Amino acid sequence: MSTSYEQIAPTRPRIRRDVIFTKTPDGVLFHNTSSGFRLTTASGYRLATLLVPYLDGTNRVADLCGSLPDAQKAMIGELIRTLYERGFARDTPEAGPDVIDAGDAERFAAQIAYIDHYVDDAPARFARFRATTVAVLGDDAVAVASAKGLVRNGAARVLVTPGPVALAAKAEAGDGAEVVELGAVTGEVTWADLSDADVVLVAGGDTAARQTYALLAAGVPDGALLIPTWTYGERAVVGPTMRRGGAGCWVCAVLRLTSTHDAAAAAPLWAGVTLPGPAPRSARPLGRPLASMVGNLLAYEAFRVVTGALPGETEGKVVVQNIESLDVIAEPLLVHPRCPFCSAAPQELDVTAWVEPAVVPDLSDEEVVAALNARQPLLQPHVGVFAGYADDTLLQTPIKVGVVEVASATGERRSVPAFDLHHVAGARQRALAAAVVGVTARDAVTAPAGAEMERVAERLVTAVRPELVEEGPWVAATSLLSGDQVAVPLAAAEPLGAANATHGFEPTPAGGGAGDTAGAAVRAGLAGALAYAALQATIRGGAVQGVALDSLRTDVELEFLLRSARNLDVDVEVLDLSAHAPVPVVVARTTAPGRPVWAVAADVSWRDAAVAALRDLVGRVQVAGAGLVDGDDPVLPELDAGTFVAATTTDAPLDRATTWREVRAALETAGQDAFAVQVGGVDVAAGGFVAVRVLLTAVRR
Structure with missing residues (x-):
């Protein structure tokens, strides 16, 4: 056998x-x-x-x-x-004893069969739903459809507000369910009014935001579920499902929508939450067909969540429907780092692993794509950290291009490109990392500094007029050399954000790093900070070394990049700024009249730094030719790299390399220090990124 x-x-x-x-x-x-x-x-x-x-x-x-x-x-x-x-x-397991009576089994045979299609133990699951008390809060067509949908599909006890919802629910229920009118309630319904409710559905209407926030702020009781539907501008939103200890709530959803879409739509929403008196009337009330759709969806969501027949569409998600087009999408909802109910303190940053050699895994094409797909929670058009990719129409030659679209509350959309020699997936990974650096440079999630910490500001290489921000917040930073904690101005950790509005520090993304691990993020941030310091030293008159292009052609990738530049009708130069840093620093620039396009890179390998600088230069020329406006943040926006003059030209030192341990020793020898600030929130971490900002101190003279 x-x-x-x-x-x-x-x-x-x-x-x-x-x-x-x-x-x-x-x-x-x-x-x-x-x-x-x-x-x-x-x-x-x-x-x-x-x-x-x-x-x-x-x-x-x-x-x-x-x-x-x-x-x-x-x-x-x-x-x-x-x-x-x-x-x-x-x-399927052997059938257990009957848990529902014959009348209910016959009346709700379709619902039991629906559950049985997906999971085992359908009668017991339906009996659980039958025994669940569901409250429907609201008095509009959405509430009517929700209440009717619940009793029609087997809810035996439904709490409703007095009035048309109660009348409609009782008519639908007949003798098959108990419809209980909530007592005389003035203002918002409280958890005290809902003490025997297992699931609470806030079924739309002008007061939905106020009611949802009031219940959320009071704390969802143990064992209870809160599922709202509400409107945001021209969108109807269902969810998320909220429970005690859950991650991602209504406030997270509103903050996300405010960041990625019309911020003006948030004003009446928050006015209804915070101001006494009648709530502002919705500018776009739901028509009766759409109200019925949303109400039935809300009732169905309660059925799914309680029975477990299918994962709830609002479990860790929101369902967003356009009121005009009726287009609908369910999107994962990440915790917003500014949410007072869900946000958590930043995890402790490991600053010891950065000195170890970076391990570059040899991934197959499928593994590269899988690694990129793991970042997908960050990319959602309505409630994502980023709006999505914007590279589908770009010609992917000679350089592979990834573009992440970053939305803001002002309605501005920035396209952040990055480049790779081999895979679009690799380019998108780099673009996501660059977008994370840009977002955290504008809105850093940091830990406050302790009163006992030494304050460090003037010594930082990005300091311009630090006295302008000394009255602002100070945040904790950790030395990459000693591990000691110090206090640095938030303006230094958030150089492109509101904290640095007076430009007490250089408004540059340099020093920002994002990676799979703390070590990778710190290495990326430190490399950027060292490249910035080398640029500043060159601006102040430091020596520049030219590199003979023919000496680069012995390397396959560098030869490819030089030929690609030639095919784009661009002449390039390569400059070596390594004399001003403990790591190789390479600048690649165009030579056409006018201000050149340029890129800078630093790495422990001179060859890798040269590849990165030329790759980014050729990629920027390529996307500019395609009409894409590069929304990435320049290291020094006012710098004309054409002013750098090479004193001499030598062959490329392709074999020159150092290690991060040697970099650490060189910093100590020069009397420098480097401080890492963790700037990424739980949302960035959900996408697999650790985000830091590395702040370098000046050489002690």
Whole structure:
């Protein structure tokens, strides 16, 4: 007897209701709307017609096969094993005792069958929903549709506000459910009014925002669920599902929408929450058909969450529907770092691993794409940290281009590009890292400095007039050399944000780093800070070394980049600024008349720094030719790199390299220090990024 049959024999297969089988010339095809498989045997179709009616979860395979010959048993075992593996069927446990009475089982047979299609133990799951008390708060068409949808689908006890909602729910329920009117309530309903409610649905209307916020601020009780529907400008929003200890709430959703869409739409929302008196009337009330759709969705969401038939669409998500077009999308909701209910203190930053050599994994193309897909929670058009990618229409030659679209509360949209020599996925990874650096440079999530910490400001290389911000907030930073904590101005950690509005520090993204680990982020940030310091030293008259282009052509990637520049009708120069830093620093620039396009990179390998600088230069020329406005933040926006004059030209030192341990020693020898500030919130971390800002001190003279 085959092993497949012996493993399958004691199971009770239950085939999904959406699976069909079709006769083929050589057997039978099992399929549903998304996939299928073929059983190739002359008797396959006849076997399916005889077997499938009995795959209802009540029969064991061993009982179905009985005394069939071993060959037929093996065939059946292989078929059912394949059905299991493809998700076309599941092994169901033996039926338990009846948990619902015969009348309810007959009346709600469709609902029980729906649950049974997806999961086991359907009667018990439906009984759980039947025993759940659901409150519907609201008095408009959404509330009416929600209440009617609940009782129509089996809710036995529903709490509603007096008036039209109660009348409609009672008419729908008949004798099948108890519809209880909440007592006389003035203002918002409180948890005290809802003491016996297991699920609370805030069903839209002008007061939805105020009611949702009041219940959220009071704290969702243990075991209770709060699911709202509300409007934001021209969008109807359902969710998220909130519970005690959950991550991502209504405030997170509003803050996300404010950041990525029309900030003006948030004004009446917050006015309704905070100001006494009647709530502002919605500028775009839902029409009756859409109100019915949203109300039924809200009731269905309660059914899904309680029964577990399917994951709730608002579990960690919101459903956003355009009121005009009716386009609808469900998007994951990340915790907003400014949310007073969900945000958490930044985790402690490990500043020891950065000196270890960076490990560059050798990933297959599929692994590169999988790593990129893991970042997807950051990219959502409505409630994402970023709005999405904007590179689909770009020509991906000669350089691969990734572009992340970053939205802001002002309605401004920036396109942040990055480049890779091999994969669009790799370019998108770099673009995401650059976007994270840009976002955290404008709105850093930091830990406050302790009163006992030494204050460091004037010594930082980005300091311009630090006295202008000394009265502002100070945040904790950790020395990369000693591990000691110091206090630095928030303006230094957030150089492009409101804290640095007076430009007490250089408004530059240099020093920002984002990576998979703290070590990778710190290395990226320190490299950027050292490149910035080398540029400043050059501006102040430091020596510049030219690099002979022919000496670069012995390296395959550098040769490719030089030829790519030539194909774009661009002449380039490469300059070596390594004399002003403990790491190789390379600048690549165009030579056409006028202000040149330029890029700078620093790395422990001179060759890698040269590749990065030329890659970014050629990529910027390429996207500019395609008409893309580069919204990335320049290291020094006013710098004309054409003013750098090379004293001499030498061959490229392609073999020159150092280590991060040697960099650490060189900083100590020069009397410098470098301080790391963790600037990324839990949302950035959910996308797999650690974000830091590295602040370098000047050389002690």
